[in-house]
Every structure is written in C-alpha cells, then in structure tokens.
Amino acid sequence: MEQHTQGSILPVKTIAVLCGMVTVAVIMSFGFKEEIIADRHTRQGMEKDSAASVAAFMDVYKVLMSPRCMNCHPAGDVPLQGDDSHIHSMLPQRGKEGKGVYAMKCSNCHQKENLEGPNKPPGHPDWHLPPASAKMVFQGKTPEQLARQLVNPKTNGNKSLQQLIEHADDGLVKVGWNMGEGRTPPPISHAEFKKAWITWIENGAFAPKGK
Amino acid sequence: MITLNINKKTYNVDVDPNTPLLWVLRDTLGLVGTKYGCGIAQCGACTIHLDGNAVRSCVMPVSAVGSKKVTTIEGLSEKGEHPVQKAWLEHDVAQCGYCQSGQIMSVAVLLRENKAPTDADIDAAMSGNICRCGTYLRVRSAIHAAAELQRKKA
Ligand code: FES
Ligand code: FES
Numbered sequence A: 001m002e003q004h005t006q007g008s009i010l011p012v013k014t015i016a017v018l019c020g021m022v023t024v025a026v027i028m029s030f031g032f033k034e035e036i037i038a039d040r041h042t043r044q045g046m047e048k049d050s051a052a053s054v055a056a057f058m059d060v061y062k063v064l065m066s067p068r069c070m071n072c073h074p075a076g077d078v079p080l081q082g083d084d085s086h087i088h089s090m091l092p093q094r095g096k097e098g099k100g101v102y103a104m105k106c107s108n109c110h111q112k113e114n115l116e117g118p119n120k121p122p123g124h125p126d127w128h129l130p131p132a133s134a135k136m137v138f139q140g141k142t143p144e145q146l147a148r149q150l151v152n153p154k155t156n157g158n159k160s161l162q163q164l165i166e167h168a169d170d171g172l173v174k175v176g177w178n179m180g181e182g183r184t185p186p187p188i189s190h191a192e193f194k195k196a197w198i199t200w201i202e203n204g205a206f207a208p209k210g211k
Numbered sequence B: 001m002i003t004l005n006i007n008k009k010t011y012n013v014d015v016d017p018n019t020p021l022l023w024v025l026r027d028t029l030g031l032v033g034t035k036y037g038c039g040i041a042q043c044g045a046c047t048i049h050l051d052g053n054a055v056r057s058c059v060m061p062v063s064a065v066g067s068k069k070v071t072t073i074e075g076l077s078e079k080g081e082h083p084v085q086k087a088w089l090e091h092d093v094a095q096c097g098y099c100q101s102g103q104i105m106s107v108a109v110l111l112r113e114n115k116a117p118t119d120a121d122i123d124a125a126m127s128g129n130i131c132r133c134g135t136y137l138r139v140r141s142a143i144h145a146a147a148e149l150q151r152k153k154a
Helices: A002-031 A033-043 A050-064 A143-151 A161-167 A171-177 A190-202 B021-028 B083-090 B100-113 B119-126 B136-153
Strands: B002-006 B009-013 B047-050 B053-056 B069-071
Touching: A050 A143, A050 A190, A143 A161, A161 A190, A171 A190, B047 B100, B053 B100, B083 B100, B083 B136, B100 B119, B100 B136, B119 B136
Parallel strands: B002 B069
Antiparallel strands: B002 B009, B047 B053, B047 B069
C-alpha cells in the first residue's frame, strides 16, 4: 500500500519539477529577447551611446512616418495616398509579394519613372509594398514600437544591421525624396536621414523608451 | 520612329516618345476600342495588355513599351470568342459601353490567373475599373459565367 502511494507521488513530483523548469526556460527566453538584440551590437565592437542613438532615431521616425514613407507601409493591405494619407483610390491590394493582384498590380500604373504633371502616379521600376510575409507596418506605430520592429529580423524582412544600414540607399527608399509634383517630401533631406539612420544603428539601435 | 507590336502586327509610328500609348492607339493608329476616361490612371477605361499585364495606357509613355507585346480589345480574340466576350454578350453587361473594353481586358487577366474567382477575388481585381452606368452587378455575374465557360473549354 505504502509502495503504491510512493509510486504515484513520485511521477507527480517529477512532472511538477519538469513543468517548473520549462516555465522558467520560456520566461527566460522571452524576458531576455531584447537583451540579446542589444548585446549583438556590443559584440560587434560598437560603442554604445543610448542618448545619441535615441536622438537620431527621433529624426528617423519623423521621416518614416511622413506620407512619402508611411503611405506604402500601411496598417492594412491597401496602400495610402497623398499628403493626408487617405486610402489609395481604387483600393489596390497588397498581394502575396506586395506587388498587387490580377489586373491591379502596382506597375500597371506606376511606371519606371515619375510622370509629368501634378499627382500623376510616381514611378520606380520596382514599385511595391512590403510582402504579406513581412508587412513592416509603420502606420500607427510609436517610436519605441517602430525602432524595435526595425531591428528585429523577424519583423524587418530578415535584415542584419549591416543590411539595414545599406537599406538607406535602396532605390525605392530614395524615391521618397523624388515623388513628382504635388507631394510634400519628407521633413529632412535624404543625406540628413541617412546620417540619422546610421547614427541610430551604430550607437546601438536603441528604442526610445515609453515614446 | 518607334516600332510597336500591337495585336500581333508591327507598326512604325512617328510620335513624341512621351506620348501616352493610349493616344497612339486611338489617334495615330485608329484602334479606338480602347477608351479615354480620365487620363490619370484612375478609371480603367484605357486598360490594355502589355505582355499580359493589365496596363493603363493613358499613363504609359509610348517610349516605355519597347519590344513588349501590346494587346487591345481588338486583339483579345480573333472573332470575339474569348470566354469573357461571350459571357459579356450572354449577360448583356454593357450599358453605354464606355468602360467595357477596359473591364473586359481586366477580367481577362483575372481569369488567366484565377480560374474560379470568388466575389472577394473579383472585388480585388476589378475595383480599379469604374463604370458610370453602374453595371457592376452584371460585371460580377458575367465574370462567374466566363469562368465557367473557360473551365468547360479547358
Ligand atoms: S483613361 Fe486611363 S485610367 Fe482613366
Ligand atoms: S457601361 Fe457605361 S460606363 Fe460602364
């Protein structure tokens, strides 16, 4: 009888201990996620300066939230349009690759270059939204949320920090400063943006806390 | 001189390279099945196929066409036997007809890429083709019918 009781208690204890260990491991993996991201910058030998990083990011944020950038990083699956970021007329959909669907592909109207005349479709050979697998939403994000999203490979299209730095010179990014008549450019120049972007990343890519 | 391949024929046109393709189709070549609605890529009346994509010819500079193949409503089928054209007649879709060649060219792309579109697929594909006569419900039912015809043919 005693043996029987012990026999049934032991596995219960074992299970309890195992559950506890698993829970601690799960909490640790979540709890330290941000640390791991920050730590990676240190290991690359970068001098961390959180104040300079955060200050630079606030300039970056102003650009990314300007209509020229945010309009193609919408919260939904339809891009935005105009200086007031209204929903794109005719409701083109993102599609799997971010290039539209069926008879409504981005490049059906957006040519390789801007067209002459106010508010004509702006152009670039590779006009698109982020793909459905990594929507990279800017619309509605706080500075803290956006900074975290930008450095996390799971939410930034699997980019390393080096690739992020290079992304400042991406053709479609630069088009933001050359969008044709009738569209207000981002608040600072591309050169100033690039400087702020690199300063933010090289100083540790800190996220402004609570902003 | 700019050389264009339209509906399987070669044309040489002497026009300013910035001229929109729509103007060349209609005014220079007399292919007036493609319509001019807005001229700023908003309505879909000028939709043609460029290498199979439903491009808006009013915002496409003729110089950007290059060697790509242009198909207009006149070249969609030899004798109007494309399933979309057949379904359009059966369902008497057109009212004034102005938007219809653009509608048909857009549907042809939809049905090539999706053999059995749902209403949501149709909305996603056709939201850029505006009809001032409001034939949208007939457009929708004719698309389902055309999909059916296409499946039977296959
Ligand atoms: S005429 Fe080209 S979209 Fe309206
Ligand atoms: S049928 Fe008249 S505009 Fe569509």
